[in-house]
Amino acid sequence: MGRPNREPGKLHTDDEIGVVKKDWRNRIRVALVYPNRYHVGIANLGLQTVYHLFNQMGTVLCERAFLPAPGRGRDRLPTTLESRRALKEFDIVAFAVSFENDYLNILRILKLSGLPLKSAERNAAHPLILAGGVACQLNPEPLAPFMDLFLMGEAELLLSPFIEVFEKFPARDEFLEQLARSLPGAYIPRFYRPAYGADGTLAAFTPRPPLASTVPRVYLEDLSRQATVSTIITPHTTFASPYLVEVGRGCPHGCRFCSAGYIYRPPRFRPLSLLEECLDQGRNFSRRIGLVGAAVSDLPDIGRLCRKAAADNLQLAFSSLRADALTPELAAALAASGVKTATMAPDAGSPRLRRVINKGITAKDLLRATEILVAHGIPNLKLYFMIGLPTETAEDIDALVDLSLEVKARFLKASRVRGRMGTITVSISSFVPKPFTPFQWAGMATVPQLKTKLKTIKRALGPVANIRVHSDSPRGAWIQALLARGDRRAADILALALKYDGNWTQALKAAPVDPAFFIERERGGGELFPWDFIDHGVKKSFLYREYQKARENQLTPPCPTSGCHRCGVCPPPGQRDEIVAKPA
Ligand code: SF4
Numbered sequence: 241m242g243r244p245n246r247e248p249g250k251l252h253t254d255d256e257i258g259v260v261k262k263d264w265r266n267r268i269r270v271a272l273v274y275p276n277r278y279h280v281g282i283a284n285l286g287l288q289t290v291y292h293l294f295n296q297m298g299t300v301l302c303e304r305a306f307l308p309a310p311g312r313g314r315d316r317l318p319t320t321l322e323s324r325r326a327l328k329e330f331d332i333v334a335f336a337v338s339f340e341n342d343y344l345n346i347l348r349i350l351k352l353s354g355l356p357l358k359s360a361e362r363n364a365a366h367p368l369i370l371a372g373g374v375a376c377q378l379n380p381e382p383l384a385p386f387m388d389l390f391l392m393g394e395a396e397l398l399l400s401p402f403i404e405v406f407e408k409f410p411a412r413d414e415f416l417e418q419l420a421r422s423l424p425g426a427y428i429p430r431f432y433r434p435a436y437g438a439d440g441t442l443a444a445f446t447p448r449p450p451l452a453s454t455v456p457r458v459y460l461e462d463l464s465r466q467a468t469v470s471t472i473i474t475p476h477t478t479f480a481s482p483y484l485v486e487v488g489r490g491c492p493h494g495c496r497f498c499s500a501g502y503i504y505r506p507p508r509f510r511p512l513s514l515l516e517e518c519l520d521q522g523r524n525f526s527r528r529i530g531l532v533g534a535a536v537s538d539l540p541d542i543g544r545l546c547r548k549a550a551a552d553n554l555q556l557a558f559s560s561l562r563a564d565a566l567t568p569e570l571a572a573a574l575a576a577s578g579v580k581t582a583t584m585a586p587d588a589g590s591p592r593l594r595r596v597i598n599k600g601i602t603a604k605d606l607l608r609a610t611e612i613l614v615a616h617g618i619p620n621l622k623l624y625f626m627i628g629l630p631t632e633t634a635e636d637i638d639a640l641v642d643l644s645l646e647v648k649a650r651f652l653k654a655s656r657v658r659g660r661m662g663t664i665t666v667s668i669s670s671f672v673p674k675p676f677t678p679f680q681w682a683g684m685a686t687v688p689q690l691k692t693k694l695k696t697i698k699r700a701l702g703p704v705a706n707i708r709v710h711s712d713s714p715r716g717a718w719i720q721a722l723l724a725r726g727d728r729r730a731a732d733i734l735a736l737a738l739k740y741d742g743n744w745t746q747a748l749k750a751a752p753v754d755p756a757f758f759i760e761r762e763r764g765g766g767e768l769f770p771w772d773f774i775d776h777g778v779k780k781s782f783l784y785r786e787y788q789k790a791r792e793n794q795l796t797p798p799c800p801t802s803g804c805h806r807c808g809v810c811p812p813p814g815q816r817d818e819i820v821a822k823p824a
Pocket residue numbers: 505506507798799800804805806807808809810
């Protein structure tokens with residue numbers, strides 16, 4: 241058999257992937273690593289897209305690897321799914337990183353693979369180690385000493401020119417030098433030197449001349465020309481996972497806690513015709529279609545897409561609904577898809593706090609959406625809230641409880657009509673102030689504060705029939721904040737966590753810098769952040785203005801469809817090329 245068919249949109253089964261093994265020689269061998277377990281990452285659409293893009297290139301062979309399950313000796317050696325080769329045998333090891341809490345797994349994988357942890361300790365005998373993905377695009381610095389390079393932006397524009405430079409310059413140092421100069425979106429940490437002031441804050445972040453002081457992320461301006469859909473179905477996921485279709489990137493709403501809402505700007509949606517083609521293609525593989533995107537219910541043609549899915553007897557699923565965008569048609573489509581639980585995210589309990597976070601939905605929207613969902617036969621609801629938001633008071637926590645009870649009352653009433661009563665899950669997570677959001681200046685609440693708030697909520701809602709309260713660990717969120725907000729010195733704490741085999745208590749105790757300095761400190765208006773060198777297009781002054789507006793309980797309207805230059809991402813006509821970086 242020849243090479244597997246890698247046409248866009250063509251699904252690859254594990255059988256087809258098996259053919260790739262014969263192409264091992266005379267290729268650039270890329271191990272694409274998801275730093276978590278197989279079942280967590282295998283269906284990840286970003287991972288599948290990168291895998292597909294690499295394997296589309298004639299000169300590249302890409303295989304996937306995951307964090308090995310606990311075992312002993314050889315069992316723990318991370319190997320690729322396709323050829324069972326160790327990562328050491330590849331030319332490039334590329335980590336796809338979505339979550340900060342997976343950083344420790346990256347170090348575990350390097351260690352288990354027998355690869356030196358730090359970039360400075362590796363040489364021509366070792367694979368090139370790189371990372372990309374949303375977590376790194378927010379703040380790569382806690383991982384900086386461990387990576388040879390990062391790729392910032394959307395893979396469709398980065399991978400091909402990256403491989404071209406790799407082919408042209410086989411010597412590692414020369415390759416990195418050339419890449420830094422020629423590929424917008426390439427960040428090579430060794431070429432940037434941080435300096436700290438007497439108060440411990442970052443004083444300077446200096447590039448090696450002639451490099452620019454900022455690294456632009458690159459993004460696809462127009463999504464209408466290509467689809468992003470599932471490209472792999474394995475025997476393990478064919479029936480468990482839906483066929484995924486990305487409807488768009490970015491979100492117009494500007495919730496002030498949401499980093500994805502800022503770094504994926506401008507909001508871009510695919511046209512209905514292309515999405516309909518994706519559904520037609522997907523039905524050959526699965527009856528379940530998962531719509532992926534930060535703002536699926538904002539898709540202008542969502543109603544028509546739902547109608548098509550219903551007519552084709554397809555089940556549609558998507559992660560979260562905006563209560564103010566829910567229509568009876570959408571609810572009917574979800575119900576017809578067999579959806580048993582609808583998720584909505586009020587995020588905060590009181591109208592005041594929802595204004596602070598720029599969440600423009602009201603209790604009325606939520607109650608109306610509850611009625612519509614139950615009336616259409618969706619028996620369960622999930623409500624997402626955060627605790628520890630900036631300016632939050634005890635009254636806001638009480639309001640969260642009251643709103644949940646109000647939703648329950650409306651839910652009961654609507655359910656009685658249908659003679660069936662489901663469950664409301666109130667899901668509580670601890671707020672982490674993320675880079676590139678207006679709240680990047682805010683300090684995070686302490687773990688005891690978060691625990692007290694959680695206790696209040698659980699005491700009030702725990703005994704209520706048909707309500708279940710779920711929460712994440714405030715301490716886990718606190719460590720996530722360290723990795724999201726830390727500078728290059730946080731890498732030392734990460735290395736300690738590896739040394740103590742994931743025991744963060746010991747690692748934090750031995751930390752050379754006080755972690756609270758990164759996590760809980762309210763930052764100065766003029767402070768230089770470790771991530772400021774990444775240019776996502778959003779002006780820092782815009783984010784700071786948004787932070788001030790949050791403190792004044794003021795809303796900012798969503799992105800208009802055109803003619804707006806508010807945040808700096810959409811340039812005035814004629815200046816587009818300066819902002820939308822194109823690979824060399
Ligand atoms: S410039 Fe305006 S439309 Fe463009 S991303 Fe920013 S706020 Fe949205």
